[in-house]
């Protein structure tokens with residue numbers, strides 16, 4: 036059995052796990068990223084987390100085939116250089132070489148969303164799919180693409196930004212500065228904005244009562260009110276799903292992947308989200324579409340996708356490729 040270390044480097048936490056070749060996590064440990072600080076210090080803490088995890092799993096460094104890392108930003112997976120990371124505020128940091136020289140183990144680095152997509156393909160909702168797109172509906176809309184069982188990161192490592200596909204010309208302002216991006220309509224942030232606007236228009240709606248009970252408006256408010264029969268909430272959910280379906284149909288038209296998986300908190304709405312989404316996306320896709328062409332499901336690995344996908348960066352060019 037081969038063992039790998041998978042590291043999910045986030046803006047808040049560093050998560051390290053020992054993963055075996057069949058994608059089981061044997062041990063895991065977390066520590067704060069504690070930004071802002073230099074890349075070298077963060078990497079030193081990553082190594083401490085690795086050592087703690089190895090001790091937990093009773094495995095030595097010599098048993099580790101490789102260390103994979105999912106890192107936010109533009110990551111040159113050939114050179115292992117983090118070219119630019121807005122979240123971490125790093126420029127041109129040679130992460131692979133820094134870690135390789137300290138561990139004497141092979142290190143591979145990829146973009147965090149791409150790596151999480153690989154995790155879902157290796158062990159989660161898209162297991163066994165040759166091609167898949169993973170959309171994470173969170174604060175923004177993150178995305179990763181796996182084609183022929185390999186991450187597609189583009190000519191210069193900036194591909195798969197489906198969140199910044201315009202679905203409404205001249206529409207809502209996106210965090211990227213452009214107007215009408217999918218992220219401005221299909222993120223949890225957008226769903227919360229739609230919910231607030233609807234409560235403003237219909238203050239007597241059940242959404243307002245649920246928000247008052249919970250002390251906040253979040254991505255669940257409208258779906259919960261809809262389940263309890265609130266018509267205005269049903270309209271909010273429908274508007275949200277219409278925009279998401281437009282983006283999903285565009286992805287089908289461009290890539291026709293075997294699988295599109297949705298992650299993030301909103302994906303936990305399950306069939307209330309997925310059933311209307313499938314109907315609307317399949318109806319819009321060019322030339323007719325159904326689950327036999329592109330399946331649409333929720334992600335299943337949650338925040339373990341990053342660790343498993345990072346470890347599986349070592350399978351990407353061996354076992355999985357060329358199937």
Ligand SMILES: [Zn+2]
Pocket residue numbers: 198199200209210211212213216218
């Ligand atoms: Zn955008």
